[in-house]
Amino acid sequence: MKKIPVYVISGFLGSGKTTVLVQMVESFKNKGQQVGIILNELGDENVESHLFQNQKIYELLNGCICCTIQEDLKQTLHTFIEESEKNSVDVLLIEGTGVANPLEIKDSLLHPQFIETLELKSMIGIVDAGHYLEYQSVFASTREIRELLKDQITSADFIILNKIDVVSQKEVEKVSQKLKKIVKPTIEIVTASYGKVSLEKLVEQRQFVVNLDGKEHFEEHDHNHNHKHDHHHNHHSISALKIEDVPPIKKDKLEKWLKGIPNLIRAKGMIREGTTEVSLEIQFAANHLRATPLSESQPKTVLILIGYDLDKLAIKELYDRAFLENTLS
Numbered sequence: 557m558k559k560i561p562v563y564v565i566s567g568f569l570g571s572g573k574t575t576v577l578v579q580m581v582e583s584f585k586n587k588g589q590q591v592g593i594i595l596n597e598l599g600d601e602n603v604e605s606h607l608f609q610n611q612k613i614y615e616l617l618n619g620c621i622c623c624t625i626q627e628d629l630k631q632t633l634h635t636f637i638e639e640s641e642k643n644s645v646d647v648l649l650i651e652g653t654g655v656a657n658p659l660e661i662k663d664s665l666l667h668p669q670f671i672e673t674l675e676l677k678s679m680i681g682i683v684d685a686g687h688y689l690e691y692q693s694v695f696a697s698t699r700e701i702r703e704l705l706k707d708q709i710t711s712a713d714f715i716i717l718n719k720i721d722v723v724s725q726k727e728v729e730k731v732s733q734k735l736k737k738i739v740k741p742t743i744e745i746v747t748a749s750y751g752k753v754s755l756e757k758l759v760e761q762r763q764f765v766v767n768l769d770g771k772e773h774f775e776e777h778d779h780n781h782n783h784k785h786d787h788h789h790n791h792h793s794i795s796a797l798k799i800e801d802v803p804p805i806k807k808d809k810l811e812k813w814l815k816g817i818p819n820l821i822r823a824k825g826m827i828r829e830g831t832t833e834v835s836l837e838i839q840f841a842a843n844h845l846r847a848t849p850l851s852e853s854q855p856k857t858v859l860i861l862i863g864y865d866l867d868k869l870a871i872k873e874l875y876d877r878a879f880l881e882n883t884l885s
């Protein structure tokens with residue numbers, strides 16, 4: 557039986573994983589290939605599913621594939637495999653949460669129960685060029701975040717240094733040099749804006765199985781056979797908070813509110829700016845808010861906030877002040 561090729565997309569919160577995923581899906585579709593997608597979200601709701609209309613999506617919500625729902629991932633892979641026979645899926649794309657340790661995803665994929673059906677081709681790691689240095693700084697981030705970033709980078713077979721449009725060439729160079737110091741010399745690093753990388757590069761096979769002594773071994777890129785034992789659960793203080801029924805609010809005011817939340821790294825959701833029926837998709841990453849009108853009005857409004865040591869009470873107080881008093885003024 558022909559194995560289904562699998563690509564894993566990893567990277568820190570807001571680095572551009574979904575942006576790359578959407579492009580990969582489009583490219584495969586243009587080649588007439590059927591794509592299966594597994595999405596993992598930290599909150600209990602995926603606010604980006606409208607990006608993948610007409611695609612078969614399997615969602616793993618409320619966690620991080622990495623630890624709490626690794627069993628769910630295996631379950632999802634089973635369901636995917638069962639259904640793929642009738643859906644004739646050609647390729648599977650998996651996007652982890654921004655705080656997932658991709659080695660845990662790899663671990664599930666390489667489990668004997670899937671090895672005959674799925675073929676892990678490449679672990680694609682995405683790095684935010686605009687924020688890498690800040691996340692590495694002992695002053696501006698936490699040890700957990702630095703360790704997580706390192707795990708994400710060192711487990712990638714191919715690295716996209718994304719968001720180069722927001723930094724100088726000099727900074728891109730600096731980040732590149734830093735990355736080269738922690739990855740193997742064979743790992744290719746490409747720079748990109750909005751994840752624009754050719755499909756050829758993205759789909760290149762970078763994981764290899766060779767048959768030695770009748771057993772399967774992973775060569776070259778499986779540089780951490782013991783990762784199960786030294787995996788630190790190093791993202792415990794990163795959590796997601798969901799707010800539903802968000803009253804209409806102006807974009808500027810929302811941005812100001814988000815910027816004022818201590819330790820917030822990422823936010824996304826759907827809101828209404830005014831009393832119109834137009835829904836806006838909200839993306840807050842790198843301290844910058846983007847609001848995109850959606851073609852179809854969504855019945856609900858929701859905000860997902862992701863950060864470390866988020867103080868619910870303080871956020872509630874700020875929320876009440878920003879949203880409930882003079883909301884549209």
Ligand SMILES: Nc1nc2c(ncn2[C@@H]2O[C@H](COP(=O)(O)OP(=O)(O)OP(=O)(O)O)[C@@H](O)[C@H]2O)c(=O)[nH]1
Pocket residue numbers: 567568569570571572573574575576653654718719720721722748749750751822839840841846
């Ligand atoms: N300026 C700039 N913005 C980008 C680039 N790539 C992505 N973005 C924007 O950054 C925000 C986050 O991008 P996503 O692709 O959703 O990031 P992600 O890694 O999937 O985010 P999480 O899943 O929440 O961790 C969105 O508003 C994107 O449009 C880029 O190269 N340059």
